[in-house]
Amino acid sequence: MSVITLRDVSIRYGEGSGSVLAVDSFNLEVEENEFLCLLGPSGCGKSTVLKAIAGLIGIQAGETMYGPGATRSTDRFVVWQEPTLMPWRTILRNVTYPLELAGLDKQTARTSARRQLDLLGIGEFSDKYPRQLSGGMRQRAGIARALVADPNVLLMDEPFAALDAQTRRLLQEQLLELWNGLEKTVVFVTHSVEEAILLGDRIAVMTARPGMLKEIIDVPFRRPRSPDIRHTAEYQQLEKRIWQLLHSEAEKADAEVEGQS
């Protein structure tokens, strides 16, 4: 059984004539322990689908189903695009937050948070406040907070989109390395074709708004992957194919914007 199943899911924002159909009859099955990238043109509703999977927004039609390991909402833990840290808490206490809510005692929570921060290479910044850290370090803290909660499913909402190219590359590699050692399902939203190929087992390409599933693509590269796969012919073919899929969608999105103005 799939960990996450979305069947004919439609999501509408707003009410009445001003409402917008963000996601339309979306179907998706996420398999256990796979790394699935959700790729689509901007505004296609990728993040909306992710929030629906997380159970943070309601859906107007269809259904979401969860496998045995993902039924509780905390089993599907989100890593946010903006790290969404609490500015009044130190990095350490941001990371212990989910454990605190789960009722873990302080000492145990701190120990595992420290270990997680060390794994992500920001252990020495435990006692700093978020504003004192760079964007990359803040996002590492966001990832640490998710990993420390040890959910079966990680929902990552363009977590590296706001970072500079170097930091992004670094964090992608770090994420892969961590993920290889864990048994976790990841749904990773991105608008970067390169990122999707580099990270994903499968790529679910979405249409322009209203978002529907356009195609699911298997990524044939073995793990562990190095960024060097980009120089292979296989990669370039795959990239081209995805770009073509996206291109037609981007044009549709553009046409719609122009039609409105």
Add this chain to the structure above:
Amino acid sequence: MRRYLRFAAPVVAALALWQLAATLEIIDPGFFPPPTRVAAEIAELTATGEIPEQMGITLGRVLAAFFIGIVPGVLLGLLMGWVGWIRAVFDPIITVVYPIPRIAILPLFLVIFGIGHAPVIAITALIAFFPAALTTYSGVAGLDKNLPLMARNAGASRIDILRTIAFPSSLPVMLAGLRLALGVALTGLVAAEFVASQEGLGARIWRFWQLYRLPEMWAYIVVVALIGIVLQFGLLELQRRLLSWEEEVDLLR
């Protein structure tokens, strides 16, 4: 310490200039007695017990207005920011009531409460209530909307969100609301004491004006100013302690 010095230097300079101008009669010392004269007046009125007594009355009224007007104002502001239906109920009411100058209600309070502490406290509380509520409300409305979502996803209940997200994230705007409201309260209280009270610092300022004894009048004005300054500083210090995680709050901003 350096901060205090940097703060005090221009103030001292301005006072010195005033002193000089009044002594040389560039400004009329009848209207603007030199600071040393005012200081002497304050010393004398303090020695007779007059200033402490009046100060106690006014401070007591501020304190009462704080609990009757400002605290409920801040609470309403928080609730309006946090809870949709409370916002829906009170936003229109406050929008309609806000433009009425609160001091205009003073005669009504005099009718209801008679002369004494009650009408003065009531009007001060009313005056301070609105800025407390509105500052807090608008501050809460501007907070990060993703934090509650993050918390919910991390397993927080509604109570958890209130305790771990809404309250701490609202603390800065609560304190800002408090500070603003206390300033407004003091102004309103002095105005109310002018006309509706025989006691209190405002009443003394008014009386010495009527007697045309300007040095005494100035003495009481300075005392009111000092109260305002101490209150603001106290709150800024509180803010600095509670919000050490924020960008360095400049104490003497």
